Amino acid sequence: HQPMFYFLAMLALTDLCMGLSTMYTVLGILWGFIQEISLDACIAQSYFIHGLSFMESSVLLAMAFDRYVAICYPLRYSSILTNDKIMKIGVAILCRSTLLIPPVIIRLKFLNYCRPxxxxxxxxxxxxxxxxxxxxxxxxxxYGLALVISNLLLDAVLILISYVMILHEVLAIASQEERSKSLQTCVSHICAVSVFYIPIIGLTMVHRFGKHLSPLIHVLMGHIYILFPPLMNPVSIE
Structure with missing residues (x-):
């Protein structure tokens, strides 16, 4: 019942929900059962996809905080990350991921759609x-840009800052063996951060600057964004 295991459970649940939220349309189109989707279903799916992305980013930030406390304040680890504080972190992650998105999602319902x-x-x-x-x-x-900056970008910056502080603390350790052990505890989390943020950056670049790219590239990057983290997280964290 170490704090990191609670965060891993949150990460696994988020990945599972992401797969369930997209399985209906992805498999339906792949098998030829679905040719179209209603606007309401499309809006609901976009809410879950973006909300779960923000949730996974928040969980990765919480895991970075866990690593920071474990390495920089090992003697106070159990007193800082108590079950009560972990529960509060979990509630904060849930609220942050679900309550900030509705304004921009609800607005989609009232737009007029005249393009293909x-x-x-x-x-x-x-x-x-x-x-x-x-x-x-x-x-x-x-509002969408503000959400991305206040969630994904802010989380990435805070994760980077936490690892800069961790690295500073580790380099102060005299023993080479102890330095290696400390850094090894962070490898799985760094891998999880990489498999989450790299596809998001790639998909964002395609959306922003890839208007003349083949539609196949858009489809490929979209599937990597949705499928790559849930597939790779169990491998990297194991």
């Missing part, structure tokens, strides 16, 4: 929906 209604992936994303709209999308664009 063909998503660039086999699942629905906020970027695809606003690209199909012919209404004013400034609120969605600005």
């Amino acid at each position: 209604h063909i998503p660039s992936h086999s699942f629905c994303l906020h970027q695809d929906l606003i690209r199909m709209a012919c209404s004013d999308i400034r609120f969605n664009s600005i």
Whole structure:
């Protein structure tokens, strides 16, 4: 019942929910059962995909905090990360991931869609929906960018800062063996962070600058973004 195991359980649950939220359309299109999806179902799916992405980012940040406390304050580890504090962190992650997104998702329902209604992936994303709209999308664009900055980007910066502080602490250890042991405890978490953020960066670059790329590239990056972290996390963390 170490704190890290609670965070690993949160990560596994998030990955499972991400797979369940996209399985319906991905498998339906793959097997030819689904040719179209209703607007309401598409909006709901985009809510779960983006909300679960923010949740996974928050869990990875919590795991980085766990590593920071374990290495920099090993004698106070059990007193800092108590079960009560872990529960509060879990509630904060859930609230942050579910309560900030509804304004931009609800707004999608009231947009007029006049452009070709063909998503660039086999699942629905906020970027695809606003690209199909012919209404004013400034609120969605600005609020969506603010969400990305305040969640994904902020989490990435805080994770990087935590590892800079961890590295500073580890380099102060005199024993080479102890330094190696300390760094080895972070390897699995670094791998989990990499398999989560690299596909997101790739998909963002494709959406922003890949308008003239083959649609196959968009589909491929979308599936990597959805499937790669759940597939690789059990391997990297094991």
